[in-house]
Amino acid sequence: MSASRSLIVGSLAMGWTWEGKAGPYLMWGRWRDNTMNLEKRIQVARGEQPADLVIKGAKLVNVFSGEIYPNDIAIEEDRIVGLGPYEGRAIFDATGLYAAPGFIDAHIHLESSCLMVPEFARAAVPLGTTTVITDPHEIANVMGLAGISYMLDSSQNLPLNIFYMLPSCVPATEMETSGARLDAKDLVPLLEDQRVLGLAEMMNYPGVLARNPGVLAKLSLAQNRMIDGHAPGLSGRNLSAYIATGIRSDHECTLLEEAMEKLRLGMHVLIREGSVAKNLKALLPAVTSANSHRFGFVSDDRYPTDLLEEGHLNGLLRKAVALGLPPV
Numbered sequence: 001m002s003a004s005r006s007l008i009v010g011s012l013a014m015g016w017t018w019e020g021k022a023g024p025y026l027m028w029g030r031w032r033d034n035t036m037n038l039e040k041r042i043q044v045a046r047g048e049q050p051a052d053l054v055i056k057g058a059k060l061v062n063v064f065s066g067e068i069y070p071n072d073i074a075i076e077e078d079r080i081v082g083l084g085p086y087e088g089r090a091i092f093d094a095t096g097l098y099a100a101p102g103f104i105d106a107h108i109h110l111e112s113s114c115l116m117v118p119e120f121a122r123a124a125v126p127l128g129t130t131t132v133i134t135d136p137h138e139i140a141n142v143m144g145l146a147g148i149s150y151m152l153d154s155s156q157n158l159p160l161n162i163f164y165m166l167p168s169c170v171p172a173t174e175m176e177t178s179g180a181r182l183d184a185k186d187l188v189p190l191l192e193d194q195r196v197l198g199l200a201e202m203m204n205y206p207g208v209l210a211r212n213p214g215v216l217a218k219l220s221l222a223q224n225r226m227i228d229g230h231a232p233g234l235s236g237r238n239l240s241a242y243i244a245t246g247i248r249s250d251h252e253c254t255l256l257e258e259a260m261e262k263l264r265l266g267m268h269v270l271i272r273e274g275s276v277a278k279n280l281k282a283l284l285p286a287v288t289s290a291n292s293h294r295f296g297f298v299s300d301d302r303y304p305t306d307l308l309e310e311g312h313l314n315g316l317l318r319k320a321v322a323l324g325l326p327p328v
Contacts, residue, residue, distance in 0.1 A: 044074060044076045047087070053090045055099060056091055056094060060083070071083050102131060103129045108299050118154065121155075121159060127313070129160065135164075137167040137169070144179060163195050164197065166191070168203065170182040184221045197225060199226070202227065202229055205234055209238055226248065247267075250267050253271075254277075256283060259283050263291065269296075273297065275299075280320060
């Protein structure tokens with residue numbers, strides 16, 4: 001159970017390397033501090049010490065059990081450590097309110113919002129979005145590595161958790177003129193950033209099927225990480241070949257039959273409802289209680305007027321519930 005920043009907290013340990021430049025003394029210090037944090041969490045969870053914050057009187061939307069019921073929430077630093085009656089150094093009265101997990105947009109191009117990253121965060125967080133996974137494909141096609149570095153730098157210390165997938169197709173096609181070209185070797189240094197999760201949508205599915213060396217090099221680079229797909233209309237043995245390279249998701253489905261085929265082959269199907277492509281109504285019938293864990297909602301692109309008038313994932317979920325999706 002984690003509060004809105006839990007992904008960052010949980011990923012810190014993954015970033016530790018015993019061979020790192022920091023050396024063994026700094027690593028020991030981090031290990032010691034982490035142990036102290038764990039001790040504090042245990043004490044607070046057991047009620048031996050007050051929590052930093054207790055949210056009282058809320059109706060808890062428990063997505064683990066599918067229930068909605070009154071409960072208090074104890075938070076220590078940026079982690080939920082317990083549910084039920086707790087003492088806290090600070091109390092937030094949530095009487096009459098619902099407490100629900102924050103929304104995660106699993107695929108978005110932040111550049112399409114036409115907002116600086118901090119301004120996007122300022123717009124999205126009040127709408128319930130706590131995490132986005134972005135592909136800086138658009139700025140990379142204009143500015144290359146400098147554009148990606150800018151996005152990484154400008155997304156630090158925000159109330160929104162922002163993770164990255166590295167652009168797989170810069171330029172998008174060989175038929176266009178772009179401001180940069182990124183090969184597999186250019187992406188290697190970026191993988192050291194703990195916010196980089198893997199390789200973004202592999203749009204060049206013809207290159208995958210043709211075993212293009214440059215495409216395969218990028219896929220090889222991310223074999224131990226997440227690789228997102230982009231394969232509209234791909235089916236049959238070609239789809240199987242595409243998936244065989246380690247690509248695990250697709251957000252380009254427009255037809256119910258297409259989504260079901262990809263689902264049956266083990267892909268995560270990300271249902272897109274953004275400012276441009278709108279596939280929710282066509283694909284939602286594929287979602288059942290048995291397979292809902294294989295689906296996700298994404299916006300892909302969200303224009304500022306739509307953020308203002310319709311919201312972000314909160315607006316998408318509102319539509320989904322109106323179309324018959326159970327709210328919990």
